[in-house]
Amino acid sequence: MNNTIELLSNHTSIRSFTDQPLTEEQRDAVFKAANQTSSFSLLQAVSIIRVSNPDLRKQVMKLSVNQPYIEKAAEFWIFCADFNRNHQIAPKVDLNYIEYLLIGSFDAGLMAQNALTAAESMGLGGVYIGGVRANIAELTEVLNLPKYVIPLVGLCIGYPAGEKPGLKPRLPQSMVMFDNQYQSLDEEKLEMYDQQMREYYQDRPVKAPFTVKKVKGWKDHIEDHLERSKLPFMLDYLNKQGFAKK
């Protein structure tokens, strides 16, 4: 087991930060690591908006389910699927196919994860903010994003304050990785995992705005959360930005 694997296998999201900023060198190292990430056919269809202006940061926080660590983190980077560059180079290509959305969102995930890993390797911590999509049309305006660009996920980066949270248990390997053929849900293993999560949530209850009721286990969490995740305005918004019509 090497350092890197140790780091990845012990990842927990950090939502509490000190005031210490990153040095320019640290920031550049995080960017450089992210920028060398694999890119589907080298389309390079991901851009980052670094929200450094304090007023804008507050505004973005309000649009993103008011999560206070967005304002507090030393850095807040928003990873966007960006086909605007490609479009300017090849304006005749109709980009309204949903495949481009898959490329952009998957590649944004690859790049964001390298940014977070690079940050964590320097003793920094971070958390992803899917909540940037909660008011995505307003955020798009505020960040001046043109057609063919959509903000997908934010990343808070900073020096962790307080104790490192304990590892959050994940589904066991046999429920996540399958040999050659998909395997349907194993009820017995699910119960075991659910029990593990009951114990976890007992020590560390889920708080608002992430829950509307007291969550007991993972099944309970899914039932509580899945419905509220759907964002019914998203397809209209994506179509307006030039994505996913066909």
Added chain:
Amino acid sequence: MNNTIELLSNHTSIRSFTDQPLTEEQRDAVFKAANQTSSFSLLQAVSIIRVSNPDLRKQVMKLSVNQPYIEKAAEFWIFCADFNRNHQIAPKVDLNYIEYLLIGSFDAGLMAQNALTAAESMGLGGVYIGGVRANIAELTEVLNLPKYVIPLVGLCIGYPAGEKPGLKPRLPQSMVMFDNQYQSLDEEKLEMYDQQMREYYQDRPVKAPFTVKKVKGWKDHIEDHLERSKLPFMLDYLNKQGFAKK
């Protein structure tokens, strides 16, 4: 600069592998690193199909633009957006919202990247195969994927054979990361990058099936490639799998 940042900043895709398999320990380490990746609201909406059966691997290769390294690599893992687990826990939730597709594809990217980073940290190499989407309906059948599961990207992992390829130049920071507001394309910087890529492609020409003509620079590459990436059948397929209708 630490080991991990060094590793990420020097990433190149490996498409040429020796016959040496991974040990079970290595495989487990890669899985464990991937499985601890952040997950949107802990939905854990990603699964991996590990294609170990040689006949199936050949079949998958044929469905994935016939890229020979799919067959040759020690490991081939297909990262899927998987809401089937969630669906079984909360069957009343209508999953046909495109937001779930965004969650699944972004989170699959995060997880895949941690798998690749873990592999690279042990001296292994890999390459992503977006080509698994070229015949996605057939692949879905072959892998026995139920509704609410879609294969997004494959990952070849193995011991690199031959010399490590040189770094592929990326767009400069000023074209990829913007302060507070999106910046439109800077033609001058684009020309400089294009010139860099002309030199790169001169030493290492792009081969079929990835091009239909001789690519000269990055702009030329985008013009050549963007149109052919669109996969017009994708929206119908996704709708059939229970995704992205609204």
